Amino acid sequence: MSRRPQVVLVALVVLFALVALLLPGALLAFPDVTADNPYRTAIDNLASRNIIGGYENGNFGPNDPVQRAQFAKMIVLALDETVTEGAFPNPAVPFVDLGVDDVTKPYPHEYVAVCALKNITRGTDDTHFSPWLNISRAQVITMIVRAIDNTEPGLLRNSTAGQTGTLGLFDTTHGPTMLKAEVNGLLAHLQGFSASWKPWQDMTRGEVAQVLYNVVMLMEEEEPGDEVPVLSVVDGDTIRVIYEGEEEAVRLIGFDTPENGEPFAAEAEAYLRQLVGGKQVHLEFDVEQRDLYQRLLAYVWAGTKMANAEMLRQGLATLYTVAPNVKYTDIFAAAEAEARQAKRGIWAQTSGCPIEIMSIHPDAAGNDNYNLNDEWIEFRVLVAGSLIGYSVEDEAGHTYFFPDRVFAAEDVFKLRTGSGTDTQADLFWNASGSAIWNNSGDTIKILDPQGHVLLTRTY
CATH class of the missing domain: 2.40.50.90 (OB fold (Dihydrolipoamide Acetyltransferase, E2P))
Known part of the structure; x- marks a missing residue:
């Protein structure tokens, strides 16, 4: 089985190949990539797969920058996107700084158009792409994350609530993608990556090689194996x-x-x-x-x-x-x-929920397991009548069924985890020995007698 097209895996690692004439990677031992180069493993690995190469003079240029137009072409070719002459100009691609469009060649206009239309990259402002500017670290990471999300949705997991990453939210556009790249290990082994790392500095071919090597490792790890x-x-x-x-x-x-x-x-x-x-x-x-x-x-x-x-x-x-x-x-x-x-x-419920959750007290004083009645959920009654048949569940599937007790509208009561005698103010789950609600977070579900989920509340 192959859910993930091999062309994407192979192509992603050639994103940074410049428009200079390249030699096959397997024939190269790049003289400018010395044994102590921090990106030697990444560069050699990708070259050994015959999917990257160096300049005509045999060098790789690990410290060379990449221009925005070049990167647009690289990423379009990498993703195997169709490039059609005439896609530019286009109202959705409003850039005025690409120069005269040579209708015999798609570079750079049509490649930039594809990137814009696929929402892989945007201009430096509403009408300028700045094609000949060097591309920054932040821009490269954002384009790679968007490209993977567009071609392999779900491969990159999102950050969890409260995560800020090494660089923090340094920018509303590029901060979240930088964090997502970090969470998924795409920034591993980048030299000097710390709180002082400069996201707006030009990204080098060596750095891009390392990031793309990390991408390849991630994709190979996630490649389907035997069924x-x-x-x-x-x-x-x-x-x-x-x-x-x-x-x-x-x-x-x-x-x-x-x-x-x-x-x-x-x-x-x-x-x-x-x-x-x-x-x-x-x-x-x-x-x-x-x-x-x-x-x-x-x-x-x-x-x-x-x-x-x-x-x-x-x-x-x-x-x-x-x-x-x-x-x-x-x-x-x-x-x-x-x-x-x-x-x-x-x-598929046919009616609304007759109660609502007012407050949640999952963390009892002391040891929860020895103070179960201090763990509770407070409800308010919306529809007068009996709640018999309705139930409460947690994420783990523990279930409490309401007794045949009639409540008036606006009544407020607590469902306590421990044991006791039910009253209009307190109902008891009668759980034995261990707490129900996780202190670190849980989901409360209210179900009707037919098993339809009427209400969920996550805390």
């Missing part, structure tokens, strides 16, 4: 496969499905069986490969479809990500939002 046969579907988020000669349980990560016997559990299991049952699938791993139960933790691909995302998209699961395995969180959140908007599966 494995699915032996059985256990439930909506677990399958059994033969992996490396052994029968293994695989927990599909990034989502959670109803437990057996709960509403939509059977539908979730049936749909997962439709997606992967009896098929050959590819297992893609994140940071952690196994959980505490020694199950494999994986994103499961059946052809070009990732089963994890499809379960969310069909409304048969809810988002449930656990750090550090968060590579596809944004994609999963979008899939869940699509299902919610379309009212599919568990989101």
Whole structure:
């Protein structure tokens, strides 16, 4: 199976090849790339693959800068984008500083046009591209991140809340892409990369070689390997496969499905069986490969479809990500939002939620497990009546079912984790021995008697 076109993997590493005449990389031992050059490994590795070369004089030029127009051409060729003479001028490409367009050659006008139309790069202002200026480190990183996101969506994971990166938010446009590159290891081994690293300094060919070498390593790490046969579907988020000669349980990560016997559990299991049952699938791993139960933790691909995302998209699961395995969180959140908007599966409720969450107190005084009643959620009643059949769930699938107790509109009550006698002001989960709500964050779900998710609240 090959989800990732080989042309993209190979082409990405030639982004910085200048328009000078190049010699095949395998024939070169660049005299200006000495043994102590910090980018020697990256340069030699890419050259050994016959996918980069040096100048006609045999040198590589590791300290040479790259111009913006040159980089536009490189990235278009790298991504195997179609370049058609006549694409410029174009109202969507308003640059006035590219010079006279030679209709016999696409460089630089048509390459710049493709970059602009594909949202890979933008001008230095609304009407200027500044084609002959050297391109900065920040601009190169932004173009590479955008190019990967456009051609391989989901390959680069997003930063988590609160992350600022080594350079901080130094710019509203380039700061986030620099952080994303850092989070994904694309800036590893760049010499002098620290808080004092200058993002607006011209990026050299050696530096670009290192970043692109990091990209290649990342893509090869994520390249699909051998497919494995699915032996059985256990439930909506677990399958059994033969992996490396052994029968293994695989927990599909990034989502959670109803437990057996709960509403939509059977539908979730049936749909997962439709997606992967009896098929050959590819297992893609994140940071952690196994959980505490020694199950494999994986994103499961059946052809070009990732089963994890499809379960969310069909409304048969809810988002449930656990750090550090968060590579596809944004994609999963979008899939869940699509299902919610379309009212599919568990989101197909016919009426609103009769209660709302007022406040959450997940961190009890002292040891949570010994003070369960100081862990609580406060609700306000919106619709008078009994809540029997309605339930509350956490991310891990712990479930509390409301008793047949009648509330008036505007009543406020707390659901306490521990044990006690229910009153109009306090209901008790009667959990035994351990807390329910994670102090570091969790998701509260309110479900109707049919199992439809009426409300979610993440803290």
